[in-house]
Amino acid sequence: MSGKLSFVSVVFAALKIPLYALYGAYALATGYLRRMARLGDNLRLLGSTLRCTSCGRENALDGRWKCRACGATYHGAVFHCGFCGAGASFFSCRCGISIPLRRPR
Ligand SMILES: [Zn+2]
Numbered sequence: 001m002s003g004k005l006s007f008v009s010v011v012f013a014a015l016k017i018p019l020y021a022l023y024g025a026y027a028l029a030t031g032y033l034r035r036m037a038r039l040g041d042n043l044r045l046l047g048s049t050l051r052c053t054s055c056g057r058e059n060a061l062d063g064r065w066k067c068r069a070c071g072a073t074y075h076g077a078v079f080h081c082g083f084c085g086a087g088a089s090f091f092s093c094r095c096g097i098s099i100p101l102r103r104p105r
């Protein structure tokens with residue numbers, strides 16, 4: 001009786017292994033893609049200015065910004081608040097257009 005039970009549990013365990021492997025491959029692939037997308041964003045933000053698609057003005061990425069998450073006013077890169085670590089998803093050009101910093105996730 002107990003021998004039969006352990007046989008069944010071994011079969012179930014063996015069935016689970018490919019599922020775990022599939023899940024692992026899926027998690028690896030999506031993590032890799034997300035990292036690549038983030039790398040692309042960071043490369044775009046490595047420049048010191050970002051061009052407004054509406055008026056063509058080159059907007060400096062370094063400056064004074066007000067964090068929308070914690071409300072602090074900080075000086076530095078627009079996409080990283082030094083106080084709470086929040087990243088801005090966009091900032092406003094002087095012409096009023098919102099310039100996206102990161103693609104929506
Ligand atoms: Zn503009």
Ligand SMILES: [Zn+2]
Pocket residue numbers: 067068069070071072081082083084085086
């Ligand atoms: Zn903040």
